[in-house]
Amino acid sequence: MAALLEVENLRVDIPLGAGDLHAVRGISFHVDRGETLCIVGESGCGKSLTSLSLMGLLPPKAVRQADKLFFDGIDLTQASQGKMSDIRGNRMAMIFQEPMTSLNPAYTIGNQLEEALLRHQKVSGKEARERAIHLLEKVGITGAASRLGQYPHQLSGGLRQRVMIAMALMCGPELILADEPTTALDVTIQAQILHLMIELQKEFGMGMILITHDLGIVARVADRVAVMYAGQIVESGTVNEVFDNPMHPYTQGLLRCIPVPGKTRRGEPLGSIPGIVPSLIGKIEGCAFANRCRYTFQDCLTTDVPLAETSPGRGYRCLLSDQQCLENAKEVA
Amino acid sequence: MSPTTTSATPPVLETRDLHCTFQVRQGMFKPKKPLHAVNGISLKVHKGEVLGLVGESGCGKSTFARILLGLQKATAGDVRIDGHATTDFTRKQISRRIQPIFQDPYSSLNPRKTIGTIITLPLSVHGVGDPSSWRGTVEKMMDLCGLPKRVYDSFPNQLSGGQRQRVAIARALVMRPEVVICDEPTSALDVSVQSQILNLLQDLRAELGLTYVLISHNLAVVEHMATSVAVMYLGRIVEQTDTDTLFRAPKHPYTEALLASVLTPEPGKGVPDAQLGATFPNPINPPPGCTFHTRCPKVMDVCRQIAPREITIDGSTVECHLHDRQLNAA
Numbered sequence: 001m002a003a004l005l006e007v008e009n010l011r012v013d014i015p016l017g018a019g020d021l022h023a024v025r026g027i028s029f030h031v032d033r034g035e036t037l038c039i040v041g042e043s044g045c046g047k048s049l050t051s052l053s054l055m056g057l058l059p060p061k062a063v064r065q066a067d068k069l070f071f072d073g074i075d076l077t078q079a080s081q082g083k084m085s086d087i088r089g090n091r092m093a094m095i096f097q098e099p100m101t102s103l104n105p106a107y108t109i110g111n112q113l114e115e116a117l118l119r120h121q122k123v124s125g126k127e128a129r130e131r132a133i134h135l136l137e138k139v140g141i142t143g144a145a146s147r148l149g150q151y152p153h154q155l156s157g158g159l160r161q162r163v164m165i166a167m168a169l170m171c172g173p174e175l176i177l178a179d180e181p182t183t184a185l186d187v188t189i190q191a192q193i194l195h196l197m198i199e200l201q202k203e204f205g206m207g208m209i210l211i212t213h214d215l216g217i218v219a220r221v222a223d224r225v226a227v228m229y230a231g232q233i234v235e236s237g238t239v240n241e242v243f244d245n246p247m248h249p250y251t252q253g254l255l256r257c258i259p260v261p262g263k264t265r266r267g268e269p270l271g272s273i274p275g276i277v278p279s280l281i282g283k284i285e286g287c288a289f290a291n292r293c294r295y296t297f298q299d300c301l302t303t304d305v306p307l308a309e310t311s312p313g314r315g316y317r318c319l320l321s322d323q324q325c326l327e328n329a330k331e332v333a
Numbered sequence: 334m335s336p337t338t339t340s341a342t343p344p345v346l347e348t349r350d351l352h353c354t355f356q357v358r359q360g361m362f363k364p365k366k367p368l369h370a371v372n373g374i375s376l377k378v379h380k381g382e383v384l385g386l387v388g389e390s391g392c393g394k395s396t397f398a399r400i401l402l403g404l405q406k407a408t409a410g411d412v413r414i415d416g417h418a419t420t421d422f423t424r425k426q427i428s429r430r431i432q433p434i435f436q437d438p439y440s441s442l443n444p445r446k447t448i449g450t451i452i453t454l455p456l457s458v459h460g461v462g463d464p465s466s467w468r469g470t471v472e473k474m475m476d477l478c479g480l481p482k483r484v485y486d487s488f489p490n491q492l493s494g495g496q497r498q499r500v501a502i503a504r505a506l507v508m509r510p511e512v513v514i515c516d517e518p519t520s521a522l523d524v525s526v527q528s529q530i531l532n533l534l535q536d537l538r539a540e541l542g543l544t545y546v547l548i549s550h551n552l553a554v555v556e557h558m559a560t561s562v563a564v565m566y567l568g569r570i571v572e573q574t575d576t577d578t579l580f581r582a583p584k585h586p587y588t589e590a591l592l593a594s595v596l597t598p599e600p601g602k603g604v605p606d607a608q609l610g611a612t613f614p615n616p617i618n619p620p621p622g623c624t625f626h627t628r629c630p631k632v633m634d635v636c637r638q639i640a641p642r643e644i645t646i647d648g649s650t651v652e653c654h655l656h657d658r659q660l661n662a663a
């Protein structure tokens with residue numbers, strides 16, 4: 001069966017005075033129904049532009065190109081504006097870090113939830129209202145019916161995030177794109193929201209792309225993982241493959257950096273990744289991570305590094321031998 | 334807390350029944366009501382300790398920090414440095430001993446001043462030493478904080494986020510304070526930069542004999558850095574103990590929920606439901622009895638009526654009826 005979403009060689013360029021900024025530099029991945037793909041990486045690596053490009057919501061001057069961009073067999077590169085707005089918010093829905101990106105402060109919650117459904121599907125106002133109440137209950141909001149008349153600012157951040165999730169679910173989407181959905185929330189609320197999202201995703205059999213910079217979230221939520229660095233996917237695999245044997249030096253570096261209760265020891269230094277991300281303007285010679293990698297050798301500076309797939313869906317972009325990567329991985333785990 | 338330090342020298346930092354109440358309006362025409370942002374905090378921090386302060390946003394952590402720094406007046410209670418009440422000190426005198434590091438290194442650095450000027454400013458304000466020595470002092474501190482000499486003449490917007498936080502740290506330490514209050518010092522940074530800043534803070538503590546109060550919503554960071562931890566809920570410390578005990582055997586149901594919410598990078602463990610419910614109480618109308626009772630998975634009848642008292646068990650303190658022997662015996 002074909003994947004729900006299939007992406008091949010996706011690129012996003014932003015023309016700037018100084019040249020083209022290649023924000024997303026040829027990434028390929030797929031998402032099946034009922035599974036969660038986590039895209040993880042540090043700020044500026046191209047996560048948000050990737051998801052916006054899938055939704056057709058890129059900033060005006062950004063240019064998207066792809067060899068393949070199929071959503072349930074529909075070629076999104078060929079889809080008209082009208083076709084895209086049929087799909088967006090209906091079959092593909094997005095959840096942002098900041099709920100007020102989706103919620104309008106001037107309208108009641110009920111209004112916005114109902115409108116999200118009425119815009120796309122032929123249902124009565126009463127049906128829309130019933131679905132809104134049903135979903136507010138589903139996302140754990142008590143007294144759902146009485147909330148419909150409230151305005152977004154009358155709710156706490158955690159509740160607003162729940163309302164946004166309910167809104168994303170109104171049309172029963174097949175694919176959810178969640179961009180740092182819990183980054184602004186307290187850890188307690190974050191755990192609740194993620195718990196809820198996974199439950200709903202499994203219940204409705206949706207595909208989900210969850211974007212985050214937090215490896216803890218990735219480990220707990222993902223079925224499969226794509227690690228991004230400087231606009232490329234540098235490692236991909238199932239969550240167990242990536243966490244049990246992180247093969248790419250960048251993935252290894254990230255895992256060394258984070259304190260883990262019971263594992264890292266107090267007073268002992270955490271690992272770090274020296275240096276900074278290369279400029280994304282123009283072409284990057286050799287491996288994009290070469291200037292920060294502890295294993296860099298001469299070829300890394302000059303050779304373009306392909307994403308070598310060792311098995312379907314499992315791959316990494318590094319010139320070191322598999323044997324070498326595996327040995328380095330053992331040091332981290 | 335070894336007995337020698339407690340009896341011989343006073344704690345470097347102490348608060349006694351500290352309160353801070355704001356008068357706030359909930360609507361344009363409604364009367365003002367009191368909001369107890371800090372509602373009776375007593376704690377001691379000894380030299381060389383790192384006290385981690387954790388709790389959800391709005392529980393009063395930053396207000397508490399601002400009082401320690403002399404940036405906010407307490408409405409009752411006092412803060413003591415080396416045993417002396419800070420009410421006897423001016424703001425300037427407090428700032429010689431206690432310095433802050435805030436979350437957002439960008440907004441706390443003047444964009445029109447060079448890095449050199451920014452780090453020198455505290456020295457000139459306090460008239461420390463001979464002005465001819467300042468450049469040397471500043472460069473030495475920059476070096477300690479991992480800042481290359483060439484950024485002396487740079488402006489904040491020419492630096493990365495991590496470097497800006499290093500500047501904020503150098504500025505805080507150039508006065509050689511005894512205590513540094515770090516309010517979410519790495520929350521705005523990427524993990525690869527966070528680890529560098531945490532390592533730097535660890536090194537500087539050893540090197541300069543510093544004492545930290547570390548506020549962070551990231552419990553893994555607190556576990557890594559702190560020697561003891563205070564858990565705050567609606568303006569009160571509901572549990573305080575050494576870090577190992579807290580993470581190994583949390584006592585308060587709120588601490589348990591916080592720890593359960595830590596998502597360590599271990600696949601297969603899933604995301605736990607801490608069962609705290611979706612609603613956070615309004616701090617202007619805090620729940621009666623134990624203020625946590627509306628979210629507590631272990632709530633009992635008594636919790637809805639009587640506020641729990643502070644109980645000391647093996648050097649830990651906790652405010653929860655579950656641990657009150659007297660109550661449970663009755």
Ligand SMILES: Nc1ncnc2c1ncn2[C@@H]1O[C@H](COP(=O)(O)OP(=O)(O)O)[C@@H](O)[C@H]1O
Pocket residue numbers: 014021023041042043044045046047048049050059280
């Ligand atoms: N509208 C824009 N104009 C110019 N550059 C942009 C714009 N949006 C994003 N970028 C740049 O593209 C890169 C990727 O951005 P983004 O996808 O937002 O990263 P992430 O979400 O991983 O933090 C960054 O270098 C960022 O500065």
Ligand SMILES: Nc1ncnc2c1ncn2[C@@H]1O[C@H](COP(=O)(O)OP(=O)(O)O)[C@@H](O)[C@H]1O
Pocket residue numbers: 355356357368370388389390391392393394395396397616
């Ligand atoms: N200047 C102020 N005036 C009125 N209320 C305030 C003021 N500062 C903080 N508060 C309130 O005090 C409570 C504690 O805030 P804060 O100390 O910032 O918490 P935290 O740092 O734990 O997030 C919050 O309810 C906040 O809205």
Ligand code: SF4
Pocket residue numbers: 585586587623624625626627629630631632633636641652653654655
């Ligand atoms: S006193 Fe009661 S409500 Fe409060 S934390 Fe303890 S068990 Fe929960």
Ligand SMILES: [Mg+2]
Pocket residue numbers: 047048049
């Ligand atoms: Mg982003």
Ligand SMILES: [Mg+2]
Pocket residue numbers: 394395396
């Ligand atoms: Mg704060």
